[in-house]
Amino acid sequence: MKRKLKIVSPVYQRIAADIASKIANGHYKVGEKIYARSALAAQYSVSSETARRAICILSDMDIVDTTKGSGVKIKSCENAIKFVKQCEDIQTVSDLKKEILEGLERQAQESKQLKENLLDLIDKTDRFKSINPFIPFKITINKNTPYAGKNISEINFWHNTFATIIAIKRGDSLIMSPGPYATFMEGDIFYFVGNEECYERVNNFIYPQ
Numbered sequence: 001m002k003r004k005l006k007i008v009s010p011v012y013q014r015i016a017a018d019i020a021s022k023i024a025n026g027h028y029k030v031g032e033k034i035y036a037r038s039a040l041a042a043q044y045s046v047s048s049e050t051a052r053r054a055i056c057i058l059s060d061m062d063i064v065d066t067t068k069g070s071g072v073k074i075k076s077c078e079n080a081i082k083f084v085k086q087c088e089d090i091q092t093v094s095d096l097k098k099e100i101l102e103g104l105e106r107q108a109q110e111s112k113q114l115k116e117n118l119l120d121l122i123d124k125t126d127r128f129k130s131i132n133p134f135i136p137f138k139i140t141i142n143k144n145t146p147y148a149g150k151n152i153s154e155i156n157f158w159h160n161t162f163a164t165i166i167a168i169k170r171g172d173s174l175i176m177s178p179g180p181y182a183t184f185m186e187g188d189i190f191y192f193v194g195n196e197e198c199y200e201r202v203n204n205f206i207y208p209q
Helices: 011-024 037-043 048-060 077-131 157-161 198-206
Strands: 072-074 137-140 164-170 173-176 189-193
Touching: 011 048, 011 077, 037 048, 077 173, 137 198, 157 198, 189 198
Parallel strands: none
Antiparallel strands: 137 189, 164 173, 164 189
């Protein structure tokens, strides 16, 4: 089974964000000195190098001052707030991306069986259409239609044909319940239902003489 990659931010970046959050919340005041690198490393249970990188981020963002011999001093609460907001926005985007990808994966899995069932139904209806007038008809869109590039709603498809489009086959994809804004594209196969005169009305409408 394919393993999913878990994307996380570097430890030093999370430490920098935590310190910035404490500054933004007033836990540390401007002008106050904070932990030495070794103390910071001990507090977060990381190496001195990781602690150094966290401080470097805060220094680069102009949140702290790291003048040699003076330790690490809080320089700007405003910049700390901006940095925290930036980190939150990045996390929000990351979470949204994850949710979207997971949703698409679930949708793909759920729709696979539906697509197979519908294709099977379409195959059978092509052979038994004459038995039941409510079994879907189909029509292929080619360059001779004046409606290429227009959508279902725009051409008042139902009002002109009294037919309901239930699916569109486009290349290797089958679009279920396409809705009123689906566009007529050359090569598409439209599946629709209606009464026994439905196919003739649709054909005359799509390909007017």
